[in-house]
Structure formats: structure tokens, C-alpha cells
Amino acid sequence: MTHAFFTPPAGGRYVLRNARAPRCLVDDPLAADLRPAGDGDLVALDLAVEDGRIAAIAPAGATDAARGPDMDASLVLPGFVDLHTHLDKGHIWPRRQNPTGDGAGAALATMQDRTAHWHAEDVRRRMDFALRTAYAKGVVAIRTHLDSLAPQAQISFPVFRAMREAWAGRIDLQASSIAPVDIFLTDEGVQLADIVAESGGNLGCVTRSLRHPAEPTPPEVDEGLARLLRLAAERGLDVDLHVDESTDPRARSLIRVARAALAQGFKGRILCGHCTSLALQTDEFIAETLAACRDAGIAVVSLPTVNMYLQDRSREAVRTPRWRGVTVLHEMKAAGLDVAVAGDNCRDPFYAYGDHDMLDTYTQAVKILHLDHPFADWIRAASATPAAIMGLQGRGVLKAGMPADLMVLRARSYSEMLARHQFDRTVLRRGRAIDTTLPDYRELDELVEGRH
Numbered sequence: 001m002t003h004a005f006f007t008p009p010a011g012g013r014y015v016l017r018n019a020r021a022p023r024c025l026v027d028d029p030l031a032a033d034l035r036p037a038g039d040g041d042l043v044a045l046d047l048a049v050e051d052g053r054i055a056a057i058a059p060a061g062a063t064d065a066a067r068g069p070d071m072d073a074s075l076v077l078p079g080f081v082d083l084h085t086h087l088d089k090g091h092i093w094p095r096r097q098n099p100t101g102d103g104a105g106a107a108l109a110t111m112q113d114r115t116a117h118w119h120a121e122d123v124r125r126r127m128d129f130a131l132r133t134a135y136a137k138g139v140v141a142i143r144t145h146l147d148s149l150a151p152q153a154q155i156s157f158p159v160f161r162a163m164r165e166a167w168a169g170r171i172d173l174q175a176s177s178i179a180p181v182d183i184f185l186t187d188e189g190v191q192l193a194d195i196v197a198e199s200g201g202n203l204g205c206v207t208r209s210l211r212h213p214a215e216p217t218p219p220e221v222d223e224g225l226a227r228l229l230r231l232a233a234e235r236g237l238d239v240d241l242h243v244d245e246s247t248d249p250r251a252r253s254l255i256r257v258a259r260a261a262l263a264q265g266f267k268g269r270i271l272c273g274h275c276t277s278l279a280l281q282t283d284e285f286i287a288e289t290l291a292a293c294r295d296a297g298i299a300v301v302s303l304p305t306v307n308m309y310l311q312d313r314s315r316e317a318v319r320t321p322r323w324r325g326v327t328v329l330h331e332m333k334a335a336g337l338d339v340a341v342a343g344d345n346c347r348d349p350f351y352a353y354g355d356h357d358m359l360d361t362y363t364q365a366v367k368i369l370h371l372d373h374p375f376a377d378w379i380r381a382a383s384a385t386p387a388a389i390m391g392l393q394g395r396g397v398l399k400a401g402m403p404a405d406l407m408v409l410r411a412r413s414y415s416e417m418l419a420r421h422q423f424d425r426t427v428l429r430r431g432r433a434i435d436t437t438l439p440d441y442r443e444l445d446e447l448v449e450g451r452h
């Protein structure tokens with residue numbers, strides 16, 4: 001059963017006539033000439049599909065009516081890309097909640113659940129549930145962080161490798177380690193770098209330490225980052241970090257990441273997630289930090305729904321959050337950094353909600369981060385930009401020759417798309433509509449029912 005509103009013609013060779021798409025996602029020499037249609041940067045186009053691939057993009061009206069359906073201005077979008085997730089944590093909420101709803105509560109609850117339950121089959125089944133959900137939503141690529149404190153890396157990375165193989169051709173999967181920065185001062189950090197290298201992953205840490213858990217910028221951060229970058233460089237790995245995920249303005253690690261990378265002349269890619277406390281710094285310090293990030297070639301991913309959930313939450317009975325919890329994404333983009341948005345956690349102690357839906361993440365990011373008026377090319381932050389950061393050329397855009405992995409919406413405009421939940425989207429994979437029925441939570445009952 002599928003709720004999709006549209007089914008493409010049988011035979012796999014057709015043209016979606018009179019469709020609309022954001023110009024900033026049309027990767028074609030014709031893009032600049034396409035006729036504006038609707039709000040934002042939307043343009044009118046015909047999109048031809050052949051043998052599971054986008055065969056050509058043409059101006060709307062250029063194609064003979066017999067060759068395919070009139071889409072009546074429906075939006076056609078490329079499959080989106082989720083650059084920062086935690087599939088190993090996902091869906092444990094029924095058995096491990098976060099009674100305080102803040103970051104400290106989340107870290108404690110997750111640690112307890114991990115030590116009690118995260119054997120390979122537990123991780124595999126929850127990850128599989130997440131991937132089937134994301135696939136039904138039209139997501140084509142995902143990077144997941146994997147909790148990596150010993151012994152978990154030895155359990156989760158092999159599960160990840162098997163899942164990457166099982167899902168090849170449907171969802172491109174990448175992994176990054178996550179562990180406190182000070183483990184890179186020990187042999188465990190070297191062993192972790194080896195596991196990551198064997199797994200073709202990204203080397204990552206969080207800018208917090210085991211030894212000084214209360215310090216927002218721990219004293220080990222410079223030496224830990226320097227060692228992590230050396231381990232990554234020696235193994236040819238890219239780096240993916242959790243940085244300054246804090247409401248405390250004393251969390252100032254981002255500029256240290258940039259300086260460490262510049263000091264070493266690090267050649268790989270560096271992605272920093274969260275960076276929320278940067279929004280609480282002075283304009284001068286923000287400008288200094290962004291200049292250093294630009295010089296170091298650092299890209300940033302914001303996790304708006306999770307930041308809004310965790311940041312500025314109080315344990316006092318009566319206090320309303322006073323800020324949105326998100327980093328200075330507009331200033332970062334203006335400074336020339338590559339910026340993305342992503343989903344982060346899903347139904348775990350770091351975020352009680354979520355559904356692995358990047359179109360929803362973009363929609364919420366528009367509202368939380370004001371990615372509107374104008375919409376400009378912000379939709380690239382959920383599609384083309386994360387694809388490029390993951391090294392997936394031609395993904396997250398509409399481009400002739402690439403697989404026809406698309407989302408077709410009934411919505412004709414940004415307004416219609418962002419106002420209404422797109423539950424009835426058609427998801428095309430290799431040009432054919434897939435079943436968009438979501439996995440039933442009941443599948444996980446026996447795994448995640450409260451039994452701790």
C-alpha cells in the first residue's frame with residue numbers, strides 16, 4: 001500500500017512534463033534559461049527518464065504530450081541527503097527515555113542503554129528500521145555517527161559495514177566515529193583510528209573529555225584534536241566532529257579545530273556539527289572564528305530540530321527556553337563556508353521525535369533558522385551541499401545521466417511544500433515508484449519495550 005499521489009507510466013521511459021524544481025538544484029547548462037515559475041527560484045521544466053536515469057532536462061512545453069504525464073506544476077526534487085545521524089542510537093526511546101530532556105540527561109541515558117543493550121543484533125535491527133524509513137521518505141545517502149568508546153566500536157562498525165553492503169544501490173552509507181576527544185591521548189584512540197580506516201569511515205570525536213566532563217572546553221582539547229588530525233592524515237581519513245554542542249558560551253572549541261587543522265596543514269575534509277554556542281559569542285569572536293574556519297576549509301552541519309530540543313532547556317520547573325539553540329548558519333554561509341542541515345537523532349534520549357525524513361528536516365530548518373524571505377538556494381543545504389561534502393558527485397541535484405531517484409510532490413510552490421506535511425509524496429528510485437509505506441513501530445516492540 002502506498003499513499004503516493006502519482007504513479008509514473010509503465011515501461012520506464014517517459015517524460016515528466018510541466019514540472020517545477022528549484023533552479024539551484026538543476027545541474028544542467030540549460031538551468032539559467034529555464035522560465036521562472038512559482039515562488040522562490042522555482043523554474044518550469046520537462047524531465048525525461050530512461051533506463052532508470054535522468055535522460056534530459058528541457059524547458060517546460062518542449063516535449064510532445066504523448067511522451068509522458070502533464071505534472072501540472074508539481075515539484076520534482078532530487079533525493080535528499082542526511083549528512084549527520086546516529087542510527088546506532090535510534091528508536092531506543094521506549095526502553096530508555098530522557099527524564100530531563102537536556103544534553104546531560106541524554107548522555108547518561110544513552111550510556112546506560114549502550115552498556116546494557118547494544119549487542120550487534122540490537123544495533124542492526126534498529127539501524128535497519130531507520131534505513132527502511134529513510135528510504136521510504138526518498139533519502140538517498142546517510143552518514144551516521146557510531147558511539148565508539150570501547151568496546152562499542154568493535155560491535156557497531158562491523159554491523160555498519162554489513163548494512164552498507166546490504167543497502168548499496170539504495171542508500172549510500174557512510175560512518176564516523178564519536179568518542180570523547182581525550183581518548184586520542186591514549187592507545188584506544190589509535191585502535192579506533194584503525195577500526196575507522198578498515199571500515200572506510202571518517203574519524204570523529206566530540207569536543208568534550210572523559211577526564212573533565214564538566215568543562216565546556218576541556219584542557220585536553222588542543223592535544224586531542226592535534227592527535228586525531230595526525231591519525232586521520234596518516235590513514236588518509238576525513239574528519240567529522242561534534243563541536244560545542246552547548247548553551248554554555250565557554251564552549252569555544254570550533255576555532256581550536258580550525259587552528260589545529262591550519263597548524264598541521266591538514267589536507268582532508270573537516271565537517272563540524274552543531275557549533276551551537278558560537279551563536280552566544282560576541283560578533284568579533286564569531287567573525288574571527290568564521291575566518292579561521294574558512295581558511296581551514298571547514299564545513300558545518302546544523303541539526304536544528306535536535307538543537308532546539310536540547311539547548312536552553314532548564315531543570316527548573318518553571319522556565320521557558322529563550323533562544324533557538326542553533327548556530328550562526330547565515331553568517332557561516334555568507335563567510336563562504338559550505339553549510340548543511342541534517343536530522344541527527346531519532347527517538348532516542350537526545351531527541352524524542354524524528355522520522356529520518358530530510359524533506360521534513362529542511363522544512364523545519366526553514367522555520368527554525370529563517371531560511372526564507374528569500375528562500376534563496378537554502379534547499380541545497382539538505383541536498384546538493386551534503387552530497388558534495390560526502391563526496392557523492394551528482395547527488396542531491398537534478399542532472400542528466402544520474403539515477404532518477406526523485407521525490408515528486410503534489411505541492412507546486414515553496415509555500416505549498418513547506419506548509420503541509422508531504423506524506424503523499426511519490427518516491428521514484430531508478431525511475432520507478434517505490435512503496436512509501438513506513439515500517440511499523442510494533443516491529444521493534446520486543447526489542448525496545450521497557451525492560452531495564
Ligand SMILES: [Zn+2]
Nearest residue numbers: 145242273344
Ligand atoms: Zn550528532
